[in-house]
Amino acid sequence: MMKKSMPTLLKVTLAAALLAAASPALLLPQATVHAETESDWFEIKLAPLKIQIGxxxxxxxxxxSAEGDTYVGLAFLSKQLGLTTAWDEATKTVTVSSPNKKMSMHNQDTKYSLDGREFYKTLPPVIVDGTTYLPLRxxxxxxxxxxxxxxxxxxxTITKIQENELTLTNKSESKKITDNQEITINYPQIEGWANSAASAKINAFIQSEIEKYKDAANKxxxxxxxxxxxxxxxxxxxxxNQKHKLSLYxxxxxxxxxxxxxxxxxxxxxxxxxxxxLSLQQLTSNNANYKTIINETIKKQIKEQDYALIEPFESIRxxxxxxxxDDTVVVYFGQYEYAPYVLGILEFPIPLSAFAAAK
Structure with a gap:
């Protein structure tokens, strides 16, 4: 099961992956309509959306979707948000562009491309009666x-984020050893940031991390x-990518x-x-009790989600x-760390306001 087979893997594990999503689903009234495509493995139910913009x-x-993930018609993006949208009939490709970003995707395909970087998500675009619907969030x-x-x-509600005035350029390296052996590495580099010394320091750190991945891959x-x-x-x-901070994984x-x-x-x-x-404590307003606040919130969310854990959660490391x-810090745990494989990587969002209020 090589990387090129990942869409199939995602289809099989779709329901499990959605259980582990950190953000709540957007639930809406529903009217049953199914996608009619050559391979309609993923279905949505059409329902009108009420969207607040300003x-x-x-x-x-x-x-x-069946799990409550919100989809929006492609035309909305160009008419109301000012994004540029396009449909290429020859390649069956949907493209959505802003002044500094370009994202492309295919019907019923979980592979996306953002500024030339490919990645996989559990939710695909879906065409219903000739209209393209995209996963909104x-x-x-x-x-x-x-x-x-x-x-x-x-x-x-949809709010445009005031992102930092910089460009994130994707770097990609790939090595195909045999027909069923391949190494692919993508990583970002900062360009155009006013503080060039700071961005150079971050770029060098990222490149050093990539060298570690290369060593691990070759070993x-x-x-x-x-x-x-x-x-x-x-x-x-x-x-x-806001307020002079950059977070990634x-x-x-x-x-x-x-x-x-x-x-x-x-x-x-x-x-x-x-x-x-930045450390976790620095991000949580240097709150001396940040661990206690996080631990209590995680335990509450575990109970609300009714997760079946391998072992009880006591405290973050x-x-x-x-x-x-957004306005949260998301704490996560790796596969098998607390939960079985089917639940994937568990994520727990904690509002940043919780730390300032508790100081």
């Missing part, structure tokens, strides 16, 4: 928007031997044979004024993985 409350064509968060939802009014390949399948894929997500997918591969995650949050990596997203 002082405008709009009724927008949309839908939702997934798409707009990648394009620099914040998505909210009011449970009482059932209104989706794994040597250990696995030429006759066995081997895949080592490094990709990343930018989760926060690398995900490393490796497959050496067997029923499935494994995924590990490494996150980093940087101060763009100094180039330094000193080197706990985390990243920034």
């Amino acid at each position: 002082d405008q409350l709009l009724d927008v064509p949309g839908g939702k 997934l798409l707009l968060e990648q394009m620099g928007y914040q998505i909210g939802y009011n449970d009482e009014s059932h209104v989706v 794994g390949l040597s250990k696995n031997g030429n006759e066995y399948p081997y895949s080592f894929d490094v990709n990343y997500q930018i989760t926060y 690398f995900e490393v997918y490796s497959f050496t044979g067997g029923a499935h591969g494994s995924t590990t995650r490494d996150s980093h949050t940087f101060d763009l004024d100094t180039g330094n990596e 000193d080197d706990q993985g985390f990243y920034l997203k």
